[in-house]
Amino acid sequence: MAAAAQGLSVRLLDEAPQAGGQVYRAPPQSFGAKADPEGIRLRERLRASPVTTCFDHTVWSVSPGFRVDALRPDGTVSFTARAVIVAAGAQERVVPFPGWTLPGVIGLAGATIMLKSQGLLPGRLTLVAGQGPLLLAVAVGILKAGGRLAAVIDLASRAEWWADWPAIASRPALAARGIAWQLKLRRAGVPIFYRHAIRTVTQTESGLAVATGPVDAEGAPLAGAGHEFLVDVVTVGNGLTASTDVTRLLRAEHEFKAVRGGWVPTLDADFRTSLPGLYVAGDGAGIAGAAAAARDGWLAGLAAARDLGALSTAAYEQRVAPLRRAASRARLFGAAMAKLMALRPAQVAAIAGETIVCRCEDVTRGELDAAVREGAREVNQVKAWTRCGMGPCQGRICGDIVGALVAGRGNGRHEAGYFTGRTPFRPLPLSQLAPLTDYADLRLPPPAPL
Amino acid sequence: MSVYELYTVRRQRTIGMKESQSLLQCSSLRTHQIKQASLVRFSFDDKLIEAYAGETVAAALFAAGIRVLRQSPRAGAPRGTFCWMGLCQECIVVADGVRRPACRLEVQDGMVVQPGTVP
Numbered sequence: 082m083a084a085a086a087q088g089l090s091v092r093l094l095d096e097a098p099q100a101g102g103q104v105y106r107a108p109p110q111s112f113g114a115k116a117d118p119e120g121i122r123l124r125e126r127l128r129a130s131p132v133t134t135c136f137d138h139t140v141w142s143v144s145p146g147f148r149v150d151a152l153r154p155d156g157t158v159s160f161t162a163r164a165v166i167v168a169a170g171a172q173e174r175v176v177p178f179p180g181w182t183l184p185g186v187i188g189l190a191g192a193t194i195m196l197k198s199q200g201l202l203p204g205r206l207t208l209v210a211g212q213g214p215l216l217l218a219v220a221v222g223i224l225k226a227g228g229r230l231a232a233v234i235d236l237a238s239r240a241e242w243w244a245d246w247p248a249i250a251s252r253p254a255l256a257a258r259g260i261a262w263q264l265k266l267r268r269a270g271v272p273i274f275y276r277h278a279i280r281t282v283t284q285t286e287s288g289l290a291v292a293t294g295p296v297d298a299e300g301a302p303l304a305g306a307g308h309e310f311l312v313d314v315v316t317v318g319n320g321l322t323a324s325t326d327v328t329r330l331l332r333a334e335h336e337f338k339a340v341r342g343g344w345v346p347t348l349d350a351d352f353r354t355s356l357p358g359l360y361v362a363g364d365g366a367g368i369a370g371a372a373a374a375a376r377d378g379w380l381a382g383l384a385a386a387r388d389l390g391a392l393s394t395a396a397y398e399q400r401v402a403p404l405r406r407a408a409s410r411a412r413l414f415g416a417a418m419a420k421l422m423a424l425r426p427a428q429v430a431a432i433a434g435e436t437i438v439c440r441c442e443d444v445t446r447g448e449l450d451a452a453v454r455e456g457a458r459e460v461n462q463v464k465a466w467t468r469c470g471m472g473p474c475q476g477r478i479c480g481d482i483v484g485a486l487v488a489g490r491g492n493g494r495h496e497a498g499y500f501t502g503r504t505p506f507r508p509l510p511l512s513q514l515a516p517l518t519d520y521a522d523l524r525l526p527p528p529a530p531l
Numbered sequence: 532m533s534v535y536e537l538y539t540v541r542r543q544r545t546i547g548m549k550e551s552q553s554l555l556q557c558s559s560l561r562t563h564q565i566k567q568a569s570l571v572r573f574s575f576d577d578k579l580i581e582a583y584a585g586e587t588v589a590a591a592l593f594a595a596g597i598r599v600l601r602q603s604p605r606a607g608a609p610r611g612t613f614c615w616m617g618l619c620q621e622c623i624v625v626a627d628g629v630r631r632p633a634c635r636l637e638v639q640d641g642m643v644v645q646p647g648t649v650p
Contacts, residue, residue, distance in 0.1 A: 109585030113567035184598035184611025191615035200564030443605035
């Protein structure tokens with residue numbers, strides 16, 4: 082919207098049927114249900130803007146010079162652009178444990194989608210586990226929707242939630258909501274176990290049996306009595322990582338920032354990547370939350386408009402100054418939340434050898450360790466040797482964990498690196514990639530004389 | 532563990548195994564959100580499933596108590612929905628002959644859906 086307001090022709094490609102991302106995700110219109118008012122307001126603003134919107138468009142490739150390929154319900158389509166602003170957001174990270182691949186074990190972000198957009202309780206009796214603000218959001222969301230909770234298992238201690246209080250208090254409305262959530266859980270009598278984590282989940286005839294236990298500040302399991310639960314669904318999440326499919330594919334520079342969710346594209350103050358014309362805004366540039374994402378996106382749009390000559394430098398400076406101040410305030414709160422979501426290395430180190438790390442290809446920790454012992458120092462070597470990260474998810478789910486495991490052998494996260502970006506970002510039917518061909522219509526050269 | 536945490540944990544009551552079993556029996560997972568959607572019917576693994584227009588195949592199957600959507604290719608282990616946003620590809624099903632993530636696929640009347648296990 083910021084770039085379009087400067088007279089540029091702007092096209093928005095969105096995988097979802099409606100704008101809003103994960104935070105303002107709306108239920109399908111056929112439900113007749115009310116969406117979040119802020120989401121409604123933002124969608125109305127977008128509709129009133131000159132931006133051309135393309136929903137249900139799954140971008141599966143971006144090539145240099147900027148050709149963008151997308152899959153829409155009736156086939157593939159491609160667009161060319163002088164500049165691309167990537168706003169791919171975040172994806173959830175789950176530290177593997179035995180049983181995390183069982184049906185009924187769901188990500189925290191997934192649970193919010195079920196509640197917000199599908200009008201569905203994740204379970205009849207749900208265990209909520211992991212770390213970060215999503216933990217409370219999901220737990221309270223389940224209670225509000227009429228569900229029951231077995232317990233909340235929080236990797237962080239209570240003190241950690243208060244450690245960044247000044248940053249949290251910088252957003253009074255959000256801070257108040259956090260406190261209200263805690264009170265609601267307390268009133269509902271939901272037990273909260275701080276500094277605990279799931280040890281194992283096993284499938285039994287009557288449901289999922291969950292064993293939990295205490296952990297230390299680094300996430301390493303401690304000896305001592307845990308708890309056992311019988312539930313039908315476990316929702317678990319260990320924070321968010323930046324979605325960097327596009328920037329990794331285009332070989333833009335990246336840097337490792339643990340508190341921003343791992344590997345993130347290297348950006349200058351105007352959200353430019355190392356490649357001219359390629360910008361990143363929002364959680365895809367490093368986890369900072371929805372409020373910061375909206376402001377950063379606006380700044381990136383203005384920067385693109387200036388770089389393309391639609392806005393003079395003087396006019397640009399005048400516009401961005403107040404936005405920059407608001408953006409850095411918003412980022413302060415986001416940073417406090419991101420800190421709670423950061424990966425705890427000792428938790429990764431404690432993953433058992435027989436535990437599956439790569440869900441797509443069923444690759445275990447033991448197999449990864451064997452590859453590292455054989456001399457792999459970098460995640461792409463591990464990928465080639467074990468197929469870890471080679472499946473249909475493209476390493477989005479396991480990438481950060483594999484990086485931490487490979488880096489745990491003396492080489493750092495920088496040497497361990499990240500999975501090279503590959504197309505297609507999402508699996509797509511071959512029939513939609515190439516037009517259907519009748520074999521009889523192929524013009525074959527005449528056979529060579531004998 | 533601080534004194535406060537001990538107090539909190541003591542005061543709260545963990546749900547016992549027997550009580551869990553009775554809670555797992557109760558009814559629908561659908562919340563009040565669906566107000567006016569019409570019913571559609573589709574099949575999964577040759578079973579007839581009723582759903583509401585606008586729901587994804589993943590949500591409709593989950594609400595119908597179907598969790599296992601396919602077997603993993605190497606270990607043959609059961610898999611179902613995980614990320615619900617089209618990233619993990621765990622909920623792949625074959626819908627009218629095309630492999631699609633169930634969480635990004637809206638139900639259509641008469642749709643024929645099969646598990647996404649690769650033979």
